Amino acid sequence: MFQKAMTCTRVALAIAVFSTAALAQGNRPDFSGVWTTYRAPGAPQGRGGGGGAAAQPALPYTPLAQRKIDEYQALVRPTGETPGGYCLGTGMPGSMLGSGGYPMEIIQRPDQITIIYEAHSEIRRVYFGSRVIPVADRLPERNGYSVGRWEGNTLVVETAQLNEIVSQRFAHSDQARIVERYTLSEENGQKVLTAEMTMTDPAFYKTPVSETKKWSMVPNGFLMTYECNEPIWQKRIEELKKAAAPAAK
């Protein structure tokens, strides 16, 4: 009996060690593929994505944040202009929260995960291990600099070095830090990717703010190139042609 118990213990231990080793060797959940906003079967056709017009709870902005947002809104409200109208992507965390309802593609390799959001072709690169560069060398931008790590089967991404953005729901200062936790599951026959986001930004928020976004896999899906500047360039060429016309005569 004792020997049998010991054998079982050894087998269990071996499995545990093997599993840990497999994870350590990069046998991680594979997030690769094209994903679109998750919608439960039979769910009413409502607003999805990250930019819906449905009423949303107020966020705990600091007075500083509220003032900056109000000033921005006073500028753009009369014309209704948006960054997207100028071919500018949403930036984090709006990009990871739905990217305007457009799909996204994830390309995964052990040392880097690349996320492409179709809208405005926003791209994020999540670096691991030796690919991570010193903070002083990171270039601040709208999607920040992202570092990834694995906690079991959960992908944890920490993002900082963000530009201040007041044009999205989760406005933030350049001091914001965002933690995302990605997990895979199976729901109603669909492969589902759940992304939980928590943003900490004492300059803009009295308390951390959180949001969850669910994506479903699009089998054999693909993204389209989001070319936004070509019409502007074509119009400029037409202007140059008109300007050159009198000189040619």
Added chain:
Amino acid sequence: MRSVRIAMAGMLLLVMASATTFGHHSAAAQDFNKRVEVEGVIKFWEIANPHGRVVLRVTDQKGTRDIEFETHSRNNVYRAGYRDGMVKAGDKVKISIAPNRDGSDGGYVTGFVTAKGEKVGMGN
């Protein structure tokens, strides 16, 4: 046709989802809970990102005039089944729009039917 209808439904969802986020202007000026159909002759037709622009010559009780409409992005219109060359200036077209809240001419195109009966974006 079934795949086109599915694509249309997808496009409508995308319109609902993202119209308020992407574009030269926010969609606050349009009422996406309403749909109005407008028939006219194409004067200008540009499907582009971030938004397209359509000008139709429309004749109705108010008379004949050119009305400008905004469309969703080229990506989403393509995903809904649109292809270059499907329509051209001078063609008749029937569009479905989310009308301007203030009642003025124009709105946001959520789908259309070409003179040949090809449908993009509309449910039926």
